[in-house]
Amino acid sequence: MNRYNRHIILSEIGLEGQYKLNNAKVLVIGAGGLGCPVLQYLAAAGIGTLGIIDFDIVSESNLQRQILFGFSSLGINKAIAAKKRLEDLNTSISIHAYPENLNHKNSVSLFKEYDIIVDGTDNLKTRYLVSDACIITKKPLVYAGIYKFEGQVSVFNYKNGPSYRCLFPNPPKEEEIPNCSEIGVLGVLPGIIGSLQANEVIKIILNLGKILSGKVLYYNSLNHQSNLIKVSRSEKEIQKVIDLAGIFENLDEGIRCKVKNNNITLKEALTKKNIQWIDVRNDTDQIINYPEIIQIPFEYLEQNLHKIDTDRIELYTEDYSINYKNNFRSRFLPTKLAKDLTISQLSRLEEYKNDLTGIIYKQYPERIFNPKIRASHVLGYLKELDQEFLSTKTNKTDYQFGDLIGWSGLERNYESILRGRKGVSYFQVDAFGREAGKIEGQKNILPSPGTDIKTTLDLELQELLEKELKDVKGAGIVSNPKTGGLLAYVSSPDYPPDLFTGLISTKDWETVITDIDKPLLNRVTNGLYPPGSIYKMIVAAELLERKLVSESWEVFCPGYYEFYDRTFKCWNENGHGDVNLEKAIVESCDVYFYQAIQKVDIDNLSERSKMFHHGKKTNIDLPSEMKGRVPTYNYMNKKYGKWGWSKGALLNISIGQGELLVTPLQVALYTNILATRGETFPLHLVNKKINKINKIHIRNSTWKLLEKAMRGVIISAKGTGRRADPKIKDLNIFGKTGTAENPHGEPHAWFIGYGLKNDKIISIVLMLENGGHGGEVAAPIARSIFKKYFKNDYKIAIK
């Protein structure tokens, strides 16, 4: 209870009050501008059970005011992201995230689980829904709304007080009241107003002071005018809502719209044709004696499908009418109503062909996947093309709306090659547009299939790497430095490769996009990470090439380095003793680099980094890639102001921290450069004629030292990468580990390296997000890949 000490020593709260807070259950609707501060204070205060409902995802423009979220929450569902943040804030409370839309169906049962409801929504439609559901469930509602620089706050349904409808009885006809996303809002305003809400919640639980019930507070942050306006309870308005209680869950999303009475008697229902009635209830109290109705309890439905008379199953029309609306493009183009028809649906379509004028079915291609590997981030997925895609195509005749095209990965990059050419068939049609015969003298143009492409991936290495990275977050790349071809490529977690073929269910889609581990993010090309110590070879090259230090220059490492008033730690607190450049790489001594970097000019280092392809795209044959960041003098001035940064920033850069950011793919190219003294090829996934990368002008003596040091990392007694060596005869491994500190928890674990046996060579890059120490977690994965590759003599290829 020490956490709540400042509450407990308040005589108005005390231990008893704190227990009340710990036992309270509060549901917050919307984790936006208002929801965030409310949730933050309620979690901090120790509200025992917090519910958060929000269907939306965090976007960048939210960060100006929605203080629970940061860069790492972008794209994640707000309820889930808020829960994650709050669980860190207070581990002793339980938090329930509902990543869904609040509606008439779920609101009443949800509200019943909580003591107090907080309204932090951003539209009037939901506000009336929340208010009405609170009236029905008799829950106090802590309400607030904001507009630009103003806010209004009130507590409704509190001890027979008025409710929102007593203040504003009728929802506006249209959504004429704009919300923040349309009109803008001062970022701090929801902070002020949300804090007032949190305050009311706590007062209600503790029965403290005067609750803001029966009054609405208007507050203007520009002139600090606040008005308390008295609101009286209107029994008439409240009764109107209570009258709806019985059918509340059936109300559709229109605001308190009139509901048609759809009740019909059983006898009437049974007269309807082409419907099979199944009683799926479990309770057998009410047995219905109609031969037309068969009884299959719901949980046994699947096993009893044969009992259902398929001739009587109706195509479920509602879905198709929605699809029709969504997919309609033009009167002259077919509109897709349904995909993935079952055989029985198809045969029914055939049967009723003459009645179903204008409805046709067609075959579409679908991909088949190798069951052993996923490679989803490499292969990409197919999706229906859109207007934007079409507008970029010069040869429009090959594409039509509704066509499936490669949407990411190789599917996108090689779309034009993989794609076949459309053929043309000429035929006569009847008045309904159905095929009625051939046209004499018109020759059909036959379609031609697309060209196959062969990837550079190695099936077995891909399978192994996927297995090794299955349960972690991270990236792995295996490549051949002599060709630039990628042998294995994994971004983990990924998505099932067949997720996007055929119809994707809303549930599957939501699972993928709301997953906090971001399976759709291609970490290899688009993940940005600090490189940590794997960057040290670049610093070493800069030191030697400009003769800033000699190979024998030594530094004493006591385990830390004092730089003006700051202490920079070496990863090894016990120190490394006397250290020269080679030892500094082998044992990854940070203190050596803290001292040596002071001789380095930041712009020269930036140029050197670019030489090793840092801060540049690799131009791999995939549709999207980040270029990373290499700080320059100008960059630092721009970011921190001319006097806002010092050499201290350089000390961080020297060990691959601070402003440096790389993608795992860039690091793969960097590793291949190290493996070949710069004589490598651009990275690629599909074989084609390419030229070597630009020559790198570095002296042989410098390459030699880097190689000797990277060999030492693997074989020296104190080398940090010893676990990467599978110890196979004639196989020499070279490598470097990295342990990159970052603000998201445990450090990222890196291993880069290459193995040489006779004339065979492969390079490996591994990055495990928040994995811990590179030498401990990443190096052993590299070992199993080296082992597989150099023990086997097998030949490649996927596709």
Add this chain to the structure above:
Amino acid sequence: MMITIRYFGLLTEVTGCTSEKINFSGTTIFDVKEVLFQKYKTLKNKDFQVAQNNELNTDKTKITSTEIALLPPFAGG
């Protein structure tokens, strides 16, 4: 009689000011609204409540104060 009308939230977008004095000769809230609807055509489409003496009024309420507030709901959150 001069009375002050205060506008909140999006009503200020309609009127272009947060408060103003108007010359008023009627007797009820209804009359005030009529004058304002004359002046601001689009105000009629907006949803708001009228208060005087920090209390909500209906159209029939007699004007007893020299300050009237027009209060809309705020949708944002």
